[in-house]
Amino acid sequence: NAGVTQTPKFQVLKTGQSMTLQCAQDMNHEYMSWYRQDPGMGLRLIHYSVGAGITDQGEVPNGYNVSRSTTEDFPLRLLSAAPSQTSVYFCASGGYEQYFGPGTRLTVT
Amino acid sequence: GESVGLHLPTLSVQEGDNSIINCAYSNSASDYFIWYKQESGKGPQFIIDIRSNMDKRQGQRVTVLLNKTVKHLSLQIAATQPGDSAVYFCAEGGSGYSTLTFGKGTMLLVSP
Numbered sequence: 001n002a003g004v005t006q007t008p009k010f011q012v013l014k015t016g017q018s019m020t021l022q023c024a025q026d027m028n029h030e031y032m033s034w035y036r037q038d039p040g041m042g043l044r045l046i047h048y049s050v051g052a053g054i055t056d057q058g059e060v061p062n063g064y065n066v067s068r069s070t071t072e073d074f075p076l077r078l079l080s081a082a083p084s085q086t087s088v089y090f091c092a093s094g095g096y097e098q099y100f101g102p103g104t105r106l107t108v109t
Numbered sequence: 110g111e112s113v114g115l116h117l118p119t120l121s122v123q124e125g126d127n128s129i130i131n132c133a134y135s136n137s138a139s140d141y142f143i144w145y146k147q148e149s150g151k152g153p154q155f156i157i158d159i160r161s162n163m164d165k166r167q168g169q170r171v172t173v174l175l176n177k178t179v180k181h182l183s184l185q186i187a188a189t190q191p192g193d194s195a196v197y198f199c200a201e202g203g204s205g206y207s208t209l210t211f212g213k214g215t216m217l218l219v220s221p
Binding site (some may be wrong): 004033035040042043044045048056058090092096097098099100101102103 | 151152208212
């Protein structure tokens, strides 16, 4: 099993550009989530999903969209990137014991 | 370098010492508590969990203690090794498929 995979590993965007961060898991988990991690802030929940077709907002959802068309995939979309979205993004799957991907380091200039 | 450790509380120990990392949680209704380890450049990795109906749980070289009276969680690492150097996060959640709330983390530095 690959576990949780994320692409890309690194990305640089200009303000106003859009992009999609990809996340996939092969553990057949219903629960998936996206976090952002900023220095000294721990991990903050952006959006989560409890199954295909069901998503909900976390602590910091503004500026991000998600969809869950399959159990395996949970992409995160930035519609118009802002410098405040410079961060490291982690996708996770699982219930009580969440498995994290390796992260995407995003810089918005 | 990894920027997640910037401005974090830091615990420095010698190899072979026992380490204790503390965490204060916020929600008295939380049912589930987890400790994660994050090495530089990697995603958080599950270490150990404990349910609210327990006050102690042991794993391999690690013990988690839960004090619900004062909403305090601790992670004890026995015979700390250089490979234990990382940032450690506690997280709390409710029952069922619940979102987790993470603490800000503690950096553990182990010198040989």
